[in-house]
Amino acid sequence: MKNILLIIVCVLGLSVIGYSQVSVIANKSVGESSLSASKVSAIFSLDQTKWGNGGKIVVIDNSSEAKSGFYSGIGKDALSMKKEWMKKQLTGEAKAPESHGSDAEIIAKVAATPGAISFVKSSSVAASVKVLLDLK
């Protein structure tokens, strides 16, 4: 009985470890220290385009495996988000965010771009960027 319980605890533990978290990261020049999921949703929908200090927000999309966890974490669907970007691009309202395919590229780009925001797997986060939100 004890052994069975141990196995269940181990399996649950492994499943938690295996579940990859996603972190919303930003350039260190950004004044905000944390963001809510709804704020991140507004930013990625390009409905909020300025930081609290008036600086321009530069959204960078991540097309790696972190994508699905991120969009479900902020209550959006990746397909409808792309449609919103295309609508804003084709009506002249905004430029669609540039996209990169690896967490390392994203971190380098965010670290080098003032006002930039993106997301990566939590295990990839580096000291060159700041974390504004962890999505589970």
Add this chain to the structure above:
Amino acid sequence: MRKSAFKLIILVLGLISQTTFAQSDLQIFGFAQTQLKYQKGSYERFLTVNGVKQTSLASNYDQESTNFISGSVQQMNIFFRKEMTDNVTAWVNFEILNNYSSDNKWGGMNLEEAWVSYQYDDLLTIKGGLLVPRFNHLNEIKNRMPLIPYITRPLIFEPTLKNTIHPSIYLPERAFIQFTGKLPVENVTLDYALFGGNSETQYQNSDPTRLIETGADSVTFKMVGGRIGAKYGDFYAGVSTTFDAANYQAVLKENVKRNRIGFDFGGTVQNVFFEGEYIGVSLKPKNTNTDINKSFYYATLGYNLTEQWYIYGSHSTLKDKENPAFKNGLNGNILGAGFKPLPSLTLKVEYSSYKCNDTFDVDVPVAPGVSMKFPYTVDIDFKAVQIAASFLF
């Protein structure tokens, strides 16, 4: 001499490269939709006397039918966008329709938009110049083919039906100033738009022999309107209105006050997507009590089979009390599917039909000073099958 010419070439090349550098943040992009269309249809109007269709008098009878297959570049738009500063953006949009050729007098080319915008913050952006105002949902994007699933659009949004239904009756097609803003509040984003522009297109002067310059609005009153909306996740809804006057000088000898009211909604649930709109056009003539109000609605329901494949169906109805043929409604139905092999390419296939069959009484002179009422029928029935490729460049 050779040395001077060489220096001149270097100077010119230098200037060109400098100009190119200065324009490096100018974005030029666009899209096109090419199509192959098979259309079959007929239009017939006739008078019935004692149950017999009258076809002898041209004034009481007209018939036309079409049956063709044609390939064409249905639409192509070229956009120029430049962010002059973080807050100032310039935008120009040229639209080319139906295999445009000035040589063969085919199709048309329009300057659709040319505006500059200033964003004070997310709550206030001011746009000035030729622009498509935000009225309901589809008006602003009706001509952005990659954004919409359709090949033939719902009734009033379809330019090929322009001779039967002029969109400017139902929609503010142009404005010259627009204030917009967004306010995210928790999970909801509220938005507004206020716009103003020239009165309807029928007041725009295109006669070069007149004193007023061509393309200028020939009256002093203007169109004003706006929309307020809300977005929650993948759902949106809004209410729109405009106030202006319609040109009824030829019929009623007056400018008739017009108020358009619109409601729009849409969203995505799991893989199901939907959108719909209602537009009511209220016209208040002073010289007559005749009801000439109009209304239009459409509803579309679709399903994303995968990230690449989608299917949809749409129904639209237009009612026009001014036109006896459309009193009970002109109905449009669309069934279609799309496939996106690449993010910038969509292949579409669509079946569409437009139908109206109405019988109403008309006064027909039967003797000098004597007229009698006879039933008059208008029958419109068009069907089309189209395949199209919509691509961004």
